[in-house]
Structure formats: C-alpha cells, structure tokens
Amino acid sequence: MTVATVASRALAGIDAPEVSVEVHLGPGLPSFHIVGLPDTEVREARDRVRAALNHAHFEFPARRITVNLAPAELPKDSSRFDLPIALGILAASGQLSQQGLPGQEFAGELSLTGELRAVRGALAMALAARAAGRSFVLPEGNAPQAALAQGARILPARSLLEVVAHLAGEAQLEPYSGEVRSSAASYADFSEVKGQQQVKRALEVAAAGSHSVLMIGPPGTGKSMLAARFPGILPALSDAEALEVAAIHSVSAHGFDAVRWGERPYRAPHHSASAAALVGGGALPRPGEISLAHHGVLFLDELPEFDRDVLEALREPLESGRVSIARAARQAQFPARFQLVAAMNPCPCGHCGDRSGRCRCTPERIARYRGRISGPLADRIDIKLEVPPPREAELLAPISAECSAAVRERVEEARRLQIERQAKPNALLGSREIDRYCATDREGDQLLRHALARLLLSARAYHRVLRVARSIADLAGKAHIAAEHVAESIQYRRLDASF
Numbered sequence: 270m271t272v273a274t275v276a277s278r279a280l281a282g283i284d285a286p287e288v289s290v291e292v293h294l295g296p297g298l299p300s301f302h303i304v305g306l307p308d309t310e311v312r313e314a315r316d317r318v319r320a321a322l323n324h325a326h327f328e329f330p331a332r333r334i335t336v337n338l339a340p341a342e343l344p345k346d347s348s349r350f351d352l353p354i355a356l357g358i359l360a361a362s363g364q365l366s367q368q369g370l371p372g373q374e375f376a377g378e379l380s381l382t383g384e385l386r387a388v389r390g391a392l393a394m395a396l397a398a399r400a401a402g403r404s405f406v407l408p409e410g411n412a413p414q415a416a417l418a419q420g421a422r423i424l425p426a427r428s429l430l431e432v433v434a435h436l437a438g439e440a441q442l443e444p445y446s447g448e449v450r451s452s453a454a455s456y457a458d459f460s461e462v463k464g465q466q467q468v469k470r471a472l473e474v475a476a477a478g479s480h481s482v483l484m485i486g487p488p489g490t491g492k493s494m495l496a497a498r499f500p501g502i503l504p505a506l507s508d509a510e511a512l513e514v515a516a517i518h519s520v521s522a523h524g525f526d527a528v529r530w531g532e533r534p535y536r537a538p539h540h541s542a543s544a545a546a547l548v549g550g551g552a553l554p555r556p557g558e559i560s561l562a563h564h565g566v567l568f569l570d571e572l573p574e575f576d577r578d579v580l581e582a583l584r585e586p587l588e589s590g591r592v593s594i595a596r597a598a599r600q601a602q603f604p605a606r607f608q609l610v611a612a613m614n615p616c617p618c619g620h621c622g623d624r625s626g627r628c629r630c631t632p633e634r635i636a637r638y639r640g641r642i643s644g645p646l647a648d649r650i651d652i653k654l655e656v657p658p659p660r661e662a663e664l665l666a667p668i669s670a671e672c673s674a675a676v677r678e679r680v681e682e683a684r685r686l687q688i689e690r691q692a693k694p695n696a697l698l699g700s701r702e703i704d705r706y707c708a709t710d711r712e713g714d715q716l717l718r719h720a721l722a723r724l725l726l727s728a729r730a731y732h733r734v735l736r737v738a739r740s741i742a743d744l745a746g747k748a749h750i751a752a753e754h755v756a757e758s759i760q761y762r763r764l765d766a767s768f
C-alpha cells in the first residue's frame with residue numbers, strides 16, 4: 270500500500286471542520302511535498318516530522334512523498350497536522366497497519382524527538398469529533414480541555430511512539446478520566462465596595478435584564494471595583510453557555526484553562542487597544558476582546574479615550590451579538606454576546622461637579638470630551654448613571670453591605686421570569702416584543718409620555734426605557750410595569766441630554 274488517509278481537523282472560527290491528511294508514496298527521486306499549506310509552514314512541518322520519525326528509529330521512506338491536506342481551501346495552522354502526517358507516512362510505507370485508523374482522529378505538534386505538544390482549539394476539535402462519532406487522539410496537555418466536551422472519547426498520548434503502539438494494538442491508549450469540570454467560579458465580592466447603594470441597585474437592574482451600563486464619575490469612586498465584581502451577580506452560566514465560552518477561548522492565543530469552566534468571562538481591554546484587538550482579526554482570524562467576553566462582561570474604562578474607530582466597531586455586535594471578520598480571502602464569524610459595562614470621568618480632568626471646585630474644564634472641552642462617544646453608541650447603552658464620590662461616613666463604616674450571592678439570587682429569579690415569558694433577557698427584546706411584553710399601567714404610560722417630551726428621547730431610547738422598566742418590574746416580581754418602575758428607568762436615561 271502506498272497511499273494512506275488519516276482524519277484530522279482544522280479551525281475555522283470556533284468550528285473545527287474535518288481535514289483528510291492523504292499521504293502518497295510515489296516512484297522518483299526522494300522528496301517531501303505538502304500541498305495545502307503556506308511555504309514557510311510546510312518547511313517547518315517537514316523538518317519536525319522527519320526528525321521525529323528518525324528519532325523514533327522509523328525508516329523515513331526514500332520515495333517521492335506527497336501530503337495533501339483536503340479540502341484545499343480550509344485555513345490551516347500547520348503544527349496540528351504533524352501527528353497525522355507522521356502516521357500517514359508510516360501507514361503508507363507499511364510500517365504501521367492501516368486497520369486501526371478508521372474511527373479515530375488525530376492532532377498534535379511533534380517535537381524533534383517525537384514528543385507530542387499541545388495545539389490550539391482542542392475543545393472545538395473534540396466537539397466536532399464527538400459529533401462525527403470518532404475517538405480523538407491528541408497531546409496529553411490538551412486532554413483536560415478536550416474532555417469538557419462531555420461524551421467525547423478522548424485518548425491522550427505523550428509521544429508518537431505511544432500512538433503507534435496504540436494503533437498496532439500493542440498498548441491501547443487509556444481514555445482520559447481526569448477531573449473534568451471544576452466547582453463554581455469565585456469572584457471578588459460586591460460587599461467589599463462600601464457605600465454606593467444607588468449604583469449597586471442600578472447594576473442589579475442591569476444584571477437582571479442583561480442591560481449595558483455606563484458609569485460616570487470622578488476617579489477613585491469605585492467604578493472599576495464595581496465592574497470587576499459585576500460578573501459575580503450575574504446568573505450562573507448554563508452548560509451550553511459555558512461550552513461556548515470555553516470553545517471561543519480555546520481558539521484564542523492564550524487558550525482556555527479548564528479550571529475556569531463555568532466562569533463568566535470578564536475582559537477589560539486598555540483604551541489604547543486597536544479595533545482588531547477588540548473585534549478580532551489576524552491572518553487566521555482569532556477572536557477579539559468582544560468575543561472573549563461572550564456570555565460575560567466587557568469593561569471599557571475611560572470610554573472617551575478609546576479610538577473612535579474602536580467604539581464604532583462595537584455598534585454592530587452590540588445589536589447582533591456576533592462579529593464577522595474578513596481578512597484577505599479568509600472569513601470567520603465569532604459570537605460576541607457580551608454585556609457592556611463602561612466607565613468615564615465627567616470631564617477631561619475628572620473633577621467636574623466636585624465640591625472642591627478644582628475643575629477648570631470649560632463647557633466646550635467637556636462637550637467635546639463627551640462627544641467622543643457618538644450618539645448612536647450612547648443610544649445603545651441602556652443605563653447611564655452618576656457615581657458620586659462616597660461620603661466620608663460611608664468610607665469609615667464597617668462593611669455591612671450585601672454580598673454578591675444575595676444579589677445574584679434576586680437577579681436569577683428575575684432572569685427566570687424573563688426566560689419563561691419570552692425565552693430571552695429583556696435587553697434583547699425587539700420592538701414588536703416590547704409591545705407584547707412591556708405593557709405599562711395607565712399611570713406608567715402617562716409618566717412615559719411626559720418624559721418622552723421633556724427629555725427628547727429618540728424612539729430607540731424610548732424602547733430602552735421600557736426594556737429597563739421591564740427588568741425593574743421583574744425584580745419586583747410584578748407582571749405589569751407600574752409608574753414606579755418607569756420612574757426608576759427614566760432615572761437611568763437622565764444623562765442622555767449630555768451626549
């Protein structure tokens with residue numbers, strides 16, 4: 270037999286489409302060609318495979334070797350194919366029986382001495398192998414992550430020799446049986462932030478309905494402390510959500526650590542971040558911060574300091590919950606259903622409105638500063654609130670605030686009502702759904718009309734008032750939206766006029 274085919278997988282976004290690694294040994298001068306990869310990567314793959322085979326005392330065939338990675342148009346980062354290419358060469362040259370190959374998939378980078386090194390995207394590949402009904406042989410270091418795909422048959426291996434022994438029926442690889450899912454996530458606690466009762470209340474409303482938030486206040490008022498603790502009051506991730514989060518992180522540059530299973534992501538990119546870092550990119554498209562924040566929190570501190578392009582790039586994903594990245598011929602889609610929590614100073618110096626009166630910013634400078642957040646983006650932020658400096662008494666008081674768990678209990682109950690009623694959080698209600706699910710009583714309706722005229726709210730903002738009012742009513746366990754709920758919701762749009 271001079272031909273062998275080994276099953277493997279590429280990465281496309283967070284999917285892992287199948288790749289057939291076909292190895293053909295032909296007559297002619299000894300050579301080693303790999304079709305379907307960029308030149309530089311081909312050279313590296315050839316060197317690693319040749320060295321690993323030699324080191325393990327296999328014969329490197331003195332034939333014309335052609336490796337074809339099919340289909341040709343798939344993006345492939347090459348090192349994952351080292352193991353299937355090596356196995357294909359051994360099988361095509363008769364050094365390994367082909368009998369064991371069907372029903373199994375392989376991925377892994379080879380060191381020059383034949384050890385297997387972890388590759389990117391193990392979870393995505395394991396999910397796809399599971400769907401195809403095949404076992405998955407991969408480097409030991411990838412096993413904890415791959416095993417998050419419950420029911421997948423994961424066969425970790427340390428070296429090429431172990432895989433060959435397994436396929437030859439000499440020493441079967443043991444299915445991975447380690448600890449798969451760790452216990453619940455732990456976040457820093459809400460109770461550690463003193464005072465700021467109104468801000469905490471607004472964050473509870475935001476958490477209940479998955480609303481985006483902008484906090485405006487001088488430095489040192491606890492804005493970032495509150496943001497970092499926000500994931501802790503959000504409902505626990507469902508298994509399906511946790512799997513999506515893990516799959517996205519598993520294809521990112523830093524990978525996914527299985528001990529973070531079930532944790533809501535919290536991403537806080539610096540304001541110098543580029544649009545590509547935020548929305549994703551690269552020759553082999555990788556997820557950006559907004560996708561790494563999928564099902565979690567994206568915290569943008571000093572919002573006006575971000576590049577305008579960067580902020581504009583957020584608008585579409587904020588509506589659609591996903592992002593498309595096109596780079597050259599390659600395109601990828603990533604989910605990006607994040608909850609935006611943003612913060613900013615009230616003026617360039619940060620002390621506008623301060624009792625000390627040390628702010629010297631002119632009204633024009635302040636307007637220009639706030640103007641950096643475009644109207645359409647500001648419109649998409651459901652809740653805007655002022656975070657005042659804490660009063661001295663609050664700072665001196667012993668910690669007596671509610672802990673995150675207590676707040677989360679109320680949030681979870683409110684969220685449960687939403688899922689039962691409309692199968693989605695309030696922030697995602699479309700305009701027709703708002704007509705259906707956000708009925709106000711007569712008093713509430715009058716208040717709303719009055720506010721609409723007085724605050725010159727856009728139609729979009731009007732819908733946002735109703736969505737937030739719905740969340741407030743849900744927290745109170747009320748089926749209808751009453752005036753008090755509308756009143757609180759309008760409070761959170763009061764700052765609209767300054768954007």
Ligand SMILES: [Zn+2]
Nearest residue numbers: 616618628630
């Ligand atoms: Zn100022």
